[in-house]
Amino acid sequence: MNSAERVRAAAVKLFAAKGFHGTGIRDLAQEAELSSATLYHYMGTKEDLLVEIMTTALRRLLDAAGKATPEHGDPMVRLRTLVALHVLAHAVQPGETRVVDNEVDALSAPARARVVALRDEYEQRWAQIIEDGVESGAFHTDRPAVTRLALLEMCSGVARWYSPRGPVRLDELATHYAELALRALGHPATVRAEDLRHCMDVVAQVWDLPVQPGN
Amino acid sequence: MNSAERVRAAAVKLFAAKGFHGTGIRDLAQEAELSSATLYHYMGTKEDLLVEIMTTALRRLLDAAGKATPEHGDPMVRLRTLVALHVLAHAVQPGETRVVDNEVDALSAPARARVVALRDEYEQRWAQIIEDGVESGAFHTDRPAVTRLALLEMCSGVARWYSPRGPVRLDELATHYAELALRALGHPATVRAEDLRHCMDVVAQVWDLPVQPGN
């Protein structure tokens, strides 16, 4: 890992653990094993670093969502895929996603606008799928917007507690959440690991993970 | 509202909006309409203020949970009550709960230990009810711990988006979430507003809210 990567990794780790305002430039320097002046060879301002982390994470998520879920088709299939994708993304890069979820308020107005636009674009996918499913009679909920927010929060929460060293494998996690979401939407289907194979492949590709069968 | 209350309210608002580290003593003073020196008549250190806010919020939640849900009895009833309580608490005092959820890392070690102990005590109630429900056959989930965390995150998320000025009334919100939770646990029951009457009374009492029928 070179210096630039070390800086970025340090920022993700510390911003996630202590928050943007709780992380000093000296903390970053120490974590990246550089002097605080050298840090500035590899970054603009501290905020630039935050923006870069956030936009990269969100772009990857959007990219993965585009690759994993078709625009049209069975809402149940699309939803379970999107849920699995979201959960896996949060389990696989908990640092980045915690930063995205918690530090939006630390951004200056123009940067915040850009980040929020990306996030809204992503959430629109959820809204569309739920709407389609309700229309087709696959999903049952009398407050689709509330349900969408509830499911999003439920899935994002994974980043706050999941550990790959715990007893739950990634495919189990994804399967479980996909099923929770379908149940919450009043859909009777059961989700099996093989239903999410393509989704896991996309995740492995977008986030440069070694394919680990049974993970 | 007297000075001491204004300080507390300012802290809740700003800690929730900008984070503990993102909020300066001068911000607090301005929000509370006091000089920064005067602030120190009504508080100890900035961290003391944070600790007080967190422990008060958690104690109230525990208190309310004790009053609203019996130790034993039908797990379905207990769960829907606890979910409703949790959701209402987060909707009614979003500032406090966001602080509790987001700023634990800002605490020094000893203070953090105390706060986490309270939070664990509260979460243990969720664990117990889910365990009881699974044992009795009321709930169906093969990963009770995962499900518990998923539901908790889902319900806590309310503090991040709910607004009393939006189209969703509090009783609708509570009912909706209670039903989402039961569905996720594989329970067929439907939840109606009158099922949560007692719970709403407890909330109104514990958080000193005027009882607003139809809210």
Place this chain on the structure above:
Amino acid sequence: MNSAERVRAAAVKLFAAKGFHGTGIRDLAQEAELSSATLYHYMGTKEDLLVEIMTTALRRLLDAAGKATPEHGDPMVRLRTLVALHVLAHAVQPGETRVVDNEVDALSAPARARVVALRDEYEQRWAQIIEDGVESGAFHTDRPAVTRLALLEMCSGVARWYSPRGPVRLDELATHYAELALRALGHPATVRAEDLRHCMDVVAQVWDLPVQPGN
């Protein structure tokens, strides 16, 4: 002299001696006998301090010019008065005027615009008098604009070398420069100290100087 005044005096002294960029906040603090943090009770930013010094100095000069020289009347009388005023101002507050003359480039664009506007307003007085004198035949110069700039630079230069502890008294200085200027404009008049009495009174009043006869 209270703290706020000490800060201002320190800034004038050091900005004049070492330039704005050459003066550190710590230099100011040391000169004002305050800690560098305490400095910020009495000022905004370092640039605010500079702007305040400049605008105050220019406003005083404009004020004095308004009081000492009539809008109309004999150009020779008006010119010798304005020259004397300018020279005295530069001799009496050399720090302020050196800052005004040398540090305009250190200002940010909006602040610079304001300061330059004041300076232009002042220089317009010179232009008007010279124009009037040329028109009336009192002055002779085939490049009034060049002559104006030459005289202004000549007079402003006083701030760079004059010392009240030297052999030249203030009234001698003013008389001498007034005569130099009239000669340069091809006017035969001789200037005597009593011609400048009113002008010196205005200076004493605008800059809060004790009236020192024979100075």
Place this chain on the structure above:
Amino acid sequence: MNSAERVRAAAVKLFAAKGFHGTGIRDLAQEAELSSATLYHYMGTKEDLLVEIMTTALRRLLDAAGKATPEHGDPMVRLRTLVALHVLAHAVQPGETRVVDNEVDALSAPARARVVALRDEYEQRWAQIIEDGVESGAFHTDRPAVTRLALLEMCSGVARWYSPRGPVRLDELATHYAELALRALGHPATVRAEDLRHCMDVVAQVWDLPVQPGN
């Protein structure tokens, strides 16, 4: 223009425009289109660069003064020549002269001593000519030292406003200032462009300018 020259030109431009302390090594590098590390192939320290610019400019001025004005002879002729030379030097290399005039305070003590010695040597020429003129009855002033300083400031000021793209040609400028100076010294002579021919030739030679008749 090679790299070394580009560095020097960048320094003159930026030191003149923003001051020594207001100019960073990175500014110089950008202006010279080099990396900041490469800069150090062509210079010693930043201060060395400043000293070199100052001493070169002053040496040229001294050199030109030696070539243009005889040690003895008619004070009027010598003065008008020296004034013309000074004005032309300041008009032709305004950057260098502004640096010399404004940045002496930025020098360390030993460097300052050397630069000031050169400047004093040059000013001594002015003093000598004025003294000779007063003695011979050609000039009339009761404060020769004050007059000398006034004239020097007047002439040096040219560097602060003259532009070759304006309406005033160099020979006009020189003629005008020479006449202003003579008038200020009470001398009745009129100065014509051809009186300064030799002086302009010397300037063209010392500063490597293409001889542009009518400039």
Place this chain on the structure above:
DNA sequence: AATGAATGAGTCTTCATTCAT
């Protein structure tokens, strides 16, 4: 009860300069 004044330690960031490549 309230606050203006004060500050040491801290903030993020830039400085001029060096050096291995």
Place this chain on the structure above:
DNA sequence: CATGAATGAAGACTCATTCAT
């Protein structure tokens, strides 16, 4: 000849906190 990488010191400015009044 050229430069990316590196840094200790310094830059301006803010921090949470205390205390005399």
